[in-house]
Amino acid sequence: xxxxxxxxxxxxxxxxxxxxxxxxxxxxxxxxxxxxxxxxxxxxxxxxxxxxxxxxxxxxxxxxxxxxxxxxxxxxxxxxxxxxxxxxxxxxxxxxxxxxxxxxxxxxxxxxxxxxxxxxxxxxxxxxxxxxxxxxxxxxxxxxxxxxxxxxxxx
Amino acid sequence: xxxxxxxxxxxxxxxxxxxxxxxxxxxxxxxxxxxxxxxxxxxxxxxxxxxxxxxxxxxxxxxxxxxxxxxxxxxxxxxxxxxxxxxxxxxxxxxxxxxxxxxxxxxxxxxxxxxxxxxxxxxxxxxxxxxxxxxxxxxxxxxxxxxxxxxxxxxxxxxxxxxxxxxxxxxxxxxxxxxxxxxxxxxxxxxxxxxxxxxxxxxxxxxxxxxxxxxxxxxxxxxxxxxxxxxxxxxxxxxxxxxxxxxxxxxxxxxxxxxxxxxxxxxxxxxxxxxxxxxxxxxxxxxxxxxxxxxxxxxxxxxxxxxxxxxxxxxxxxxxxxxxxxxxxxxxxxxxxxxxxxxxxxxxxxxxxxxxxxxxxxxxxxxxxxxxxxxxxxxxxxxxxxxxxxxxxxxxxxxxxxxxxxxxxxxxxxxxxxxxxxxxxxxxxxxxxxxxxxxxxxxxxxxxxxxxxxxxxxxxxxxxxxxxxxxxxxxxxxxxxxxxxxxxxxxxxxxxxxxxxxxxxxxxxxxxxxxxxxxxxxxxxxxxxxxxxxxxxxxxxxxxxxxxxxxxxxxxxxxxxxxxxxxxxxxxxxxxxxxxxxxxxxxxxxxxxxxxxxxxxxxxxxxxxxxxxxxxxxxxxxxxxxxxxxxxxxxxxxxxxxxxxxxxxxxxxxxxxxxxxxxxxx
Numbered sequence: 001x002x003x004x005x006x007x008x009x010x011x012x013x014x015x016x017x018x019x020x021x022x023x024x025x026x027x028x029x030x031x032x033x034x035x036x037x038x039x040x041x042x043x044x045x046x047x048x049x050x051x052x053x054x055x056x057x058x059x060x061x062x063x064x065x066x067x068x069x070x071x072x073x074x075x076x077x078x079x080x081x082x083x084x085x086x087x088x089x090x091x092x093x094x095x096x097x098x099x100x101x102x103x104x105x106x107x108x109x110x111x112x113x114x115x116x117x118x119x120x121x122x123x124x125x126x127x128x129x130x131x132x133x134x135x136x137x138x139x140x141x142x143x144x145x146x147x148x149x150x151x152x153x154x155x
Numbered sequence: 156x157x158x159x160x161x162x163x164x165x166x167x168x169x170x171x172x173x174x175x176x177x178x179x180x181x182x183x184x185x186x187x188x189x190x191x192x193x194x195x196x197x198x199x200x201x202x203x204x205x206x207x208x209x210x211x212x213x214x215x216x217x218x219x220x221x222x223x224x225x226x227x228x229x230x231x232x233x234x235x236x237x238x239x240x241x242x243x244x245x246x247x248x249x250x251x252x253x254x255x256x257x258x259x260x261x262x263x264x265x266x267x268x269x270x271x272x273x274x275x276x277x278x279x280x281x282x283x284x285x286x287x288x289x290x291x292x293x294x295x296x297x298x299x300x301x302x303x304x305x306x307x308x309x310x311x312x313x314x315x316x317x318x319x320x321x322x323x324x325x326x327x328x329x330x331x332x333x334x335x336x337x338x339x340x341x342x343x344x345x346x347x348x349x350x351x352x353x354x355x356x357x358x359x360x361x362x363x364x365x366x367x368x369x370x371x372x373x374x375x376x377x378x379x380x381x382x383x384x385x386x387x388x389x390x391x392x393x394x395x396x397x398x399x400x401x402x403x404x405x406x407x408x409x410x411x412x413x414x415x416x417x418x419x420x421x422x423x424x425x426x427x428x429x430x431x432x433x434x435x436x437x438x439x440x441x442x443x444x445x446x447x448x449x450x451x452x453x454x455x456x457x458x459x460x461x462x463x464x465x466x467x468x469x470x471x472x473x474x475x476x477x478x479x480x481x482x483x484x485x486x487x488x489x490x491x492x493x494x495x496x497x498x499x500x501x502x503x504x505x506x507x508x509x510x511x512x513x514x515x516x517x518x519x520x521x522x523x524x525x526x527x528x529x530x531x532x533x534x535x536x537x538x539x540x541x542x543x544x545x546x547x548x549x550x551x552x553x554x555x556x557x558x559x560x561x562x563x564x565x566x567x568x569x570x571x572x573x574x575x576x577x578x579x580x581x582x583x584x585x586x587x588x589x590x591x592x593x594x595x596x597x598x599x600x601x602x603x604x605x606x607x608x609x610x611x612x613x614x615x616x617x618x619x620x621x622x623x624x625x626x627x628x629x630x631x632x633x634x635x636x637x638x639x640x641x642x643x644x645x646x647x648x649x650x651x652x653x654x655x656x657x658x659x660x661x662x663x664x665x666x667x668x669x670x671x672x673x674x675x676x677x678x679x680x681x682x683x684x685x686x687x688x689x690x691x692x693x694x695x696x697x698x699x700x701x702x703x704x705x706x707x708x709x710x711x712x713x714x715x716x717x718x719x720x721x722x723x724x725x726x727x728x729x730x731x732x733x734x735x736x737x738x739x740x741x742x743x744x745x746x747x748x749x750x751x752x753x754x755x756x757x758x759x760x761x762x763x764x765x766x767x768x769x770x771x772x773x774x775x776x777x778x779x780x781x782x783x784x785x786x787x788x789x790x791x792x793x794x795x796x797x798x799x800x801x802x803x804x805x806x807x808x809x810x811x812x813x814x815x816x817x818x819x820x821x
Binding site for chain 2: 035037038039040041042046048049050051054055056057058085086087088089142144
């Protein structure tokens, strides 16, 4: 590294007027909304699965995941597909429109209260030019344990 | 040395030879007097030795050589086969296997085998001087009467041809000293020879001959049906030939001297021609080629894409109602159907590939545990998809270890129970419908219900109240829950805490299922059901309200339409009478929480599905039709979704979920 400060390239997206980021190397693609097939027996934030160029990909609604009230999809609504631990998941966000270099040094641990999102989902925050970026902790957001509703056998 | 291109062949063939040595050794153990088995083993070992020497794996060839000496002593009745000898030979086969595996992983195939070599030597020396003598028997190259040295491939080809009643001749051709066009004469001689039969080998090599890199004589090994005199006179017709000698080539006299590096190099150098010739000869008997599995996988992936597009085309042509288009699509559908069965067939391999390592394993285990076990394998020729085969090995190893460790009792205990001291273990595979079944049954102690219950309760797998109401088969299934091991002492063989639950999840991840049945003191049967193939299945597409689901055809008995009045109630459940049987109704819209959008009708469309003996009638809103679909996983994130075994992409690009009817029927 020749630069003094290490940079972290991130994708910026909006939920409820707040700006969130995920590292760009975890992002597979950014898609417009497309038909989603509901998967029964899953929590309501799991919207279902979609056909992403031949790969069946689960999709979750980040608003619902964070407990923010639902809104109707707009033209700006996007699905960001991310990949962690060989797991591809699409995230529905209000809008995605920026790629930024964050100074790694500018990243601070999450304060007690940041916006409306539970602290557990946040890895840190970074302030830049009067904007506050929230770094998502994807591992927590995509924790597998709470995906399925409890089910009982029928018949 | 350019050996890379042969490395794969070498590894494959070495594995085959080792497997055959293993098999034959097990035979020999049962019939120690049968020396023909020893010959069989000797042949495999000898081939292996030759191949590894050619490829430059000294350790491998040395150890094989030592083993061969012992076998030779046995063959010449200098040593009698007993368990001690077999153990040592088995050990050395283990070492050989480890070396071959090392080589296949890119290693050098070196390994410290001193101990085994020492043991082999002891056996050999104990037999007197005979075996030692055989070490020195390796023939010396005679300078005045040159003989053609042959490698093992060539030898196999020669053996094959003499079995077919052909003659193997060694031909010495001497050109005149003043011959001007040596290469041309060589070419003419070869043309004659090739018309008469197959040239297996020449010395110097064909390239060297064509480049005139020889004095005046050269040697050729020819396989032909013609008589020696005919060949001789034909060759003599070529100008500038001084002399021709045709002699019968004796294979049995030929033993390759693997310690001479110069010769080894020569053999390696000459292999391209030799092997090419040999292939030509072989094709008569067996027209097969080896294909890398990656290529087959790539083919399969492409075909899956094609199947999705085919679905789409079918839909478009239905919508357009254009006759010519429809005809073309139908034709394409038929052709791709044929193509599909060919591709799927290519990927099928017999379960033998997995099964054949078990006899050896059982032998070792029964020794370690001091139990007597008779393993029988039935249906090893049953074929399964390659991907399934690759995954099924470990679970089976585990189940067999389990059966031997926990199932079959020690000889003393067995006799006390009035059973024969030798326990029976049966491994059975067979086809049934779209599935392959593999059963592992033993005649051991069976599963002790109270023991399982006690353990399950103490490990908090179930509560005591729950356990009390469980049926026997439900209790048996508990042993496949996480953290279960019923052996009183944890042994080396099984019972390390991880176990049957892993087996269960592996098999379920393959789209199969496993069940266990047991009778105390009579034994247990683990039965595994596996799909024939993992990737393309036939389904019935149905609509539940506005959502589309796919039900695998393999579980459907039939579809029916029932009137509302025909529905009966039993135990607070809705049931129908289906061909004299009471079948419970299952409203998919409730099970799957489908949002209600349609009005209820007076008729119900039902799909009758079964799991074993049990049946259920799934209520749907409409049938769309039957289709071949490509099975896709839901992705790691959602794996384990209730009653959903996967997803597929329909012709319109939408995802439809595939129902797991097994999960719906308890």
